[in-house]
Amino acid sequence: MRKILTILSLFFTITTYSQCVSNETVVVSPGGPYSPGQVVDVWYTLGNFTGININWIHAFQINLGVGWTNLTPTGTPANPGGSVGNWVWDLQHTFVAGLNFGPGWRFNNTGNVDWGTSSTGPFIMSFQLTVAQTCTPDDLSISMEVFDDCTTGGWANGNCCVDPPFQIYNGVVLPDLINTSSIYHY
């Protein structure tokens, strides 16, 4: 009985964490840990987005720890078989429902301005980051958060997708070690 409950609990957990997004993968180069000034490239892929209540994918938000700087997009996602429009890079955007978004890519639907795209993917995008100059072990976490157009407020047909951010990297800045020698006297 306990075994069945455990399996049920595990299944529930998995479905909770993958409500609308699936097959998320990432490549980070070089791998951590990172020191001040280091440049890091990230390639993120969302294999599939299947909305609930006809919710469409609307935005990819990059969540960064304070230890990062110089976020630069290097590859914009495509829109395979999707609605008319394109993915645009934004540092900040306020959606119709008041959601404060950014930085990341959001879909600019040129037919229905507040909707996302009907595409289910795959969505491949990349960006570059630099570790800020610091003397302290600042947060270097990276995660990707996917929003549907229900969450953004463009579509209302029941519940919205609730998918937790996809953790890309967790770590802190490795400050340069300062190893001063003893004092010598000529």
Next chain:
Amino acid sequence: MKKFITILFVCIGLVTYGQTTINPDTVCSNATGEQYFVTNTPTSTYNWTVTGGGGALQTGQGTDLITVDWGGVSGLYLNAIGVIESNAAGCPGLPVLLDIFVLDLSSNVIGPFCPGDPSATLVGNPAGGVWAGTGVTGNNFDPSTAGVGNYVLTYSMAGCNTTINVVVNNGPVTGPIQHF
């Protein structure tokens, strides 16, 4: 061969870094231009502090090598020299400290002497140093051995020294006994 190469590297290392400085480091009182350094990292800056012992930083603040002039008061001065290295990002490292012992040598005054006077004891302060000079044997000065003249005797310890001047005068020249 491997042993020889190892010894060679050790020797080169000693030449490169100078002598390894023992803590506390001993300096002579009123020494000037004493050089202190740490192993240099070209992108780093170095903030030095000199406190106690009458020490005054003369040159090199910000670099890996400084010169210091010291005062004349003998004693042990804890953490008299300190340095904090900062890297290119301006991040400071841990302070590195060095205690300083200022050594002020002194001695007793002896003489003047006449030839034939008994040996005099030389007293250096602090004790434990070495006396040198004409007529000196151990811690004694023998006017007879030295003979008539002016002499500079040196008392040395830990690379410091002090001197005293000693005079051995001519004895009176007495003529033959006359009978009036």
